[in-house]
Amino acid sequence: MPNLSYTTLDVFTSTRFEGNPLAVITGAEALDTGTMQKIAAEFGYSEITFVLPPKNPANTAHVRIFTPTMEVPFAGHPNVGTAYFIGQQSEIFGKPVGDRLRFEEAAGIVDVDLRRSNGQVTAATIRAPKPLQTGATIPEADIARCIAIRPDQIATALHRPLFVSVGLEFAVAELDSLEALAAAVPNPALFREAAGNRSENNHDFSLFLYVRSKENPWHLRARMFAPLDNVAEDPATGSASAALSAYLVSRAPGTDGQQRVTIEQGVEMGRRSIIEVDVTKTGGTVAGVRISGSCVFVMRGEILA
Incomplete structure (x- = not known):
């Protein structure tokens, strides 16, 4: 070499x-x-x-x-x-x-x-190289066990936890408060159990958690855990941010056009990151996703x- x-x-x-x-x-x-x-x-x-x-x-x-x-x-x-x-x-x-x-x-x-x-x-x-793809939903209890929070701290009014991808798949879940987000602690053994329950095997089980700002629903705070990849926590995850943003825009009512989503990540680690995602929707369908930083x-x- x-x-x-x-x-x-x-x-x-x-x-x-x-x-x-x-x-x-x-x-x-x-x-x-x-x-x-x-x-x-x-x-x-x-x-x-x-x-x-x-x-x-x-x-x-x-x-x-x-x-x-x-x-x-x-x-x-x-x-x-x-x-x-x-x-x-x-x-x-x-x-x-x-x-x-x-x-x-x-x-x-x-x-x-x-x-x-x-x-x-x-x-x-x-x-993003691939169109938005959505996968199976995940029981709230499974998510809660993986990160040591209560199931009722997972918000489900907008969507249940599920898998999303624009080139790399992640499990995504909304939490009900910044306090719940800060309290999350990954348990590798339970992540391994969650991965073992899946039929897919393209990226084990990586979990992207977020909280929407009350003042601006398009400004999110997030954390990402991937202990099965020896990444206890990731300070910035563009591919997960892109997939989540595309999914949220796909579900949002209103006219077509471009929506900017700002995701703040890594704060709890002392490595604050700002990820800007622009999602274009045409005919009610996500037509493109761009990640900037x-x-x-x-x-x-x-x-x-």
Whole structure:
């Protein structure tokens, strides 16, 4: 294995040591999947990415995303952070870097727009690669047991807990107060039991909890637990935010158009993140989901051969 360069960023924030950490690794063309997985486990971040030459030269890069335990087909903060990283380069794989990027991923093509100010990238916006998909509902008692709260602290007026996805599946549940959200504590054994009760097996059982602001129902506070991926809690989860936002907009009455959803996450961890999701609805159906965020660089270094 050659020496590999890595850069770390904090994603969905403009303040260092907040947001969600990400490692972006380049020069890994010779690595096999097993070695990539070991590197992801060594970093211990919720995800890391490997930026590889595109299979189709019309695209910008082939991006592989790993949690500490598995490769995933799509995720939000790795795409935003990787796009921000690439946007700082003058060229990649022999081509100049513009303001629009295309990433090849297991979930499909991920389109990216870069926002610049005075020539510098300030934020990245990605489009979810898959349409909104909804899965089975989940008993409130099962959710409550997983996070050690009472079943009556789960709000069900808008929807029951269920699985949603725009490229990566999550269980989502609304809680009735910020106090209930703060009190949630994941129990890995019960998460494992919940995962074992499922017929699907694409991402074990990752749970995204949220509370709607009383002043603005499109401003949410959230927490995400994925102990089966060795991620006790994730400070910012773009793919879950996108799936939840798409689902909430799909159920909202009113005319078609674009709805901005702002999700604040990571507060309880001391790593506040702000995720902006724009959902477009046409003919009563969600037609597109875009996830935006800022980033800040933290470290650069080498993984030794």
